[in-house]
Each structure stands twice: as C-alpha cells, then as structure tokens.
Amino acid sequence: MPTLGFLKKKRTKDSSGSDFTPTSPVSNTAGLGSALSPQLSKSSNLFAEPETTFTNDSAQSSATSPPASSGGTKAVAAPTSNNNNTSMNAQATGQLQGQDANAKTQNVPSIHNLIHPPNYGSSQHTDSGYGSSTDGNGSAPALNLPQQRGNANPSRETKGKYTLTDFQISRTLGTGSFGRVHLVQSKHNQRYYAVKVLKKAQVVKMKQVEHTNDERRMLQRCRHPFLITLWGTWQDSKNLYMVMDFIEGGELFSLLRKSQRFPNPVAKFYAAEVTLALDYLHSMNIIYRDLKPENLLLDRHGHLKITDFGFAKEVPDITWTLCGTPDYLAPEVVSSKGYNKSVDWWSLGILIFEMLAGFTPFWDSGSPLKIYENILKGRVKYPPYIHPDAQDLLSKLITADLTKRLGNLHGGSRDVMTHAWFAEVTWERLSKKDIDAPYVPPVRGGVGDASLFDKYPEETEAYGQGGSDEHGKLFPDF
Secondary structure (H helix, E strand, C coil): CCCCCECCCCCECCCCCCECCCECCCCCCCCCCCCCCCCCCCCCCCCCCCCCCCCCCCCCCCCCCCCCCCCCCCCCCECCCCECCCCCCCCCCCCCEECCCCCCCCCCCCCHHHHCCCCCCCCCCCCCCCCCCCCCCCCCCCCCCCCCCHHHCCCCCCECCCCHHHEEEEEEEEEECCEEEEEEEECCCCCEEEEEEEEHHHHHHCCCHHHHHHHHHHHHHCCCCCECCEEEEEECCCEEEEEEECECCCEHHHHHHHHCCCCHHHHHHHHHHHHHHHHHHHHCCEECCCCCHHHEEECCCCCEEECCCCCCEECCCCECCCECCHHHCCHHHHCCCCECCHHHHHHHHHHHHHHHHCCCCCCCCCCHHHHHHHHHHCCCEECCCCCHHHHHHHHHHCCCCCCCCCCCCCCCHHHHHCCHHHCCCCHHHHHCCCCCCCCCCCCCCCCCCCCCCCCCCCCCCCCCCCCCCCCHHHCCCC
C-alpha cells in the first residue's frame, strides 16, 4: 500500500465519522420530511422533467450573522474518514451497461509513482506555481450569471476576533484526525455557531501546518451563498479555534446514502449549486481539491454549503500536492503530475456520477490502490438509468484529456453551465436561492437543533489552558 501523506480522508466501508459543521440560520421554521418526497415545487423551473418531480417548501435566504461583540462561528469539516459504501438502488444492481470513456490519458499509468511519489521539495511545501493557467474566460455563450467575484469582497478582520469566553459550548458535532467541531452559542447575540478546534501538536505531527494556514486564509477571503463562512479565529497554547456558521441540515452524504441515489432533477439541483461555488472559487484562483458529498452540508432550507477547506489553496497556475479523497482524485493528481483548477471539474463529474448512480465510477472494494489503477485506466461504465444529457456531461468532465475537459477550455466554467444537462437552470435565480430545494431537512431553525448529527464522546481535556506555546509561531494568522 503506498504511503500517501495528505490522503487522510480515505472513504472506508465502516466509517461513520464526519468532521464538518454547518451554518446557523436565524429564526423561522424548517421543512418537514426525512426523505425525498415526490412533489413538485411551483416556483422551481429546475425540475422540468416529467419522470421525477420533487418538493420544496422552504423559505429562502438564511442570513447568518457574526456573534455580537465577540463570537460568530462558521463550520468547516475537520479531516475524517468517510463512508465509501456504495449502496445502489435495487434496480441498478448488476445492471451496469458499459460505455468506456475513451480517456486517452496524458498520464503514465505507473503505480510506481504512487508508491514512490517524486520529491518536489520539502514535506510541507510541495505546492509550487509554474507555467500559465489554461483557464480562460473567453467568448462563450452569454449567460445571465451572478457577478460575484472574489476581488469585490471587502477585507474582513478575523484574527483574534473572539475568545473562548464568548461562547457556551454545547456538544460535539464531529471529530477528526487532529481536532473536533463543537456546537456553541454566542453569549452576545444568543445565536448558534460551530467552532472547529484543532490541536496544534497533532497538526504539526501530521505535517498539516501549511494546509491549516491555507484553510484559514481561503475561508477569510470567501463570501458566497454556497460556501461556509468564517467569522473569526484565535489560538491558545494548545489549540487553534475557527468560528463558523452552524449548518443544521447535516451532510449531503447522509441524504444520498438514505436515498441510495438521486433522481436526475435532484442531482442537477445540487450540482448546479456546486458549479456556482466552484466558479466563484476559481475566479479567485482558489482550487478546492476535496469535493465530495461528505463536504457538502445542507442548510435548514435545503441549500448547499461547501465546508472543509483543509485542502483549498490559491494556485494561479499549477501545483503538485497529492491530496484529496481517493475516489475523487483526477488522473493527473494520481500520476503525480502538475495540475490546475481543472481537477475540481473532474471531481464535479465524480460527484454527479455518485449522486445519480449511488456509487463512484472507479470504486473498487474500498482499496485505494485499485481505485488509483481504475482512475488511470479511465474506463467508466454508465448505468442505463443515467439521463443521456447527464452522461454526455460526465464524459466531458471525467476525461483525462485536459484539452477536452469542460471547465478547462477557453470558455471556462461557462462551458459547464451552458451544457444541455443544465438547460433548465436559471443561474441568476439559483445564486440568490430563489429556487426551492428538492429536500428540506427536518430541523428547527435557529435553536441549535443538532439532531441530524451523530453523537460523539465529548472532549475530556479542558480548552483555554495556559502554559508554553511551542507551536504558536507556526500559525501567525490565528
């Protein structure tokens, strides 16, 4: 088995942990139902296909405000191992009808590269930038797209903005390799947030200093309706603290496993929101690098929030770091080649496939090595129930040929948005959450309802202890 330093989030068959945290709505009620219900939302023109229609009775726009005076939290997922169990719908079992993707890969399918990855530098600084970006905003079909670009974001001060005394810790929402996420209540505005606590010693031991600092920097820069918000950070002698939104609806992963697979319009809704978020991140030269259902949270109205920015990094051109989740890695990452933002579009293809099929296209008995071999072979078998338009989009996203991968061409993200599968999507309305979600989580909004999160043993070591701080200098932005 290869030693894959940053692949700390392997999906394993029996794993149930999740280290992310959601966004806190303000008052109001939440929708009912715990399964996708076959009803049509009148206000949503996204679900125009007659074979499957789904409901939405959610009020839109969940405003999140920072904790007054000293507290506001934003929830991000901590690294954990998540479930890669592929529970297929009974109709799909054994019915895979193959259509091999002609992936004329530019990557040499050498497993030797996985076991002995090239040494591009020190163990902590493996990211470098060379060459020029292939992402362009050239002449593409005109779209009525939201003008939300990173350079329009005002600078937000988050360093040392809060302290432990600003919050009442309620319970643990998730645990990870070197920390956990807590549900907390601000003592100032009484609202609920999520605080991610990372143990400095563990972060250093696992060589995640650079990624942890990157996560904080990326979150500080981002403000988008489908991205988690970071309100503030601080540190003490032992721990790092990140205050984020509390998102009550849990992760998309749980809903997908319950539903086995999503109908075409439902998968399209979630994929469209992710597409808008990726378009925003890429406009700021940020690669996300860890797209998967476990990192997609549902707010109380059923809209997505991308969380866990542990692998996000500002990369204007190319980088080399081997990181991510095995099932979602692009072939250029697996073969230790330099890669750019296009790896996120590959991952979007894997995500859409998993939502439509209930399993990932290269999954193989949960063995990372076999998954990597399958990725490098590039053969995809599409179940017969996947819509032809969806299959066409997937074939153009899950391709090793970077000269053909949508999102990496002259039109950039617009090539993805103008694809036939997204034809019904009104992007401007969706960006304003003016389209009802297909599923509204059964939670009570604004009261710290964490019923959709698993229970975990609570932390026994008290936070806020004094003493020497040998690692504090490694995290100057906290």
